[in-house]
Amino acid sequence: MFIAKVIGNVWATRKHPGLKNATLLLVKALDSRNKFVGEAALALDGGQGAGPGDTVLVLDEGGSARKILKNPGAPVRTVIAGIVDRVHLGE
């Protein structure tokens, strides 16, 4: 899993049946100093109601993604697993 910020959302009426009524959110990974890293990716909301501006925990593995979505037919690998309140760094 990685920590990311929700930077926007995407809407698409014509999509795969496995993605029916899924909320599509654009996320961008954050490093430990809260700086953006890499390219944005499209993730599915995992039911926690995350929106643009939230810092979230993103899961990037198909099997667990389908578990969160409770949908064995969802062709998805990137799902938001939680909304991060605080990150405490050890140093």
Added chain:
Amino acid sequence: MRQAKVIGRVFCSRQCCGMEQKTLLLIQPLDWETDKPSGEPLVAGDTVGSGAGETVFFVASREAIVAFEGWEGETAVGTPLPPVDAAIVGIIDGKSIPGHGLN
């Protein structure tokens, strides 16, 4: 999932098992924020009937085959699964990126 633009279609008279009825589209991955090409074009199986010029999003690796599993749409259920590693799963109507560069 990544954004891409459909730039062409691929026709094969002889191809591997399970790919016969599948539409193979040539797509150019695009960066979500800048819409600039990002990476090399690739061939993806199509599950939503997208056409040339449309902006789509696609899944890669194992999820591409999941996109074809048990799906009644264009291909009859029960046909062998296509050995694809990229599948288009949606056509983008619009996007909004308020958090662009927000940091």
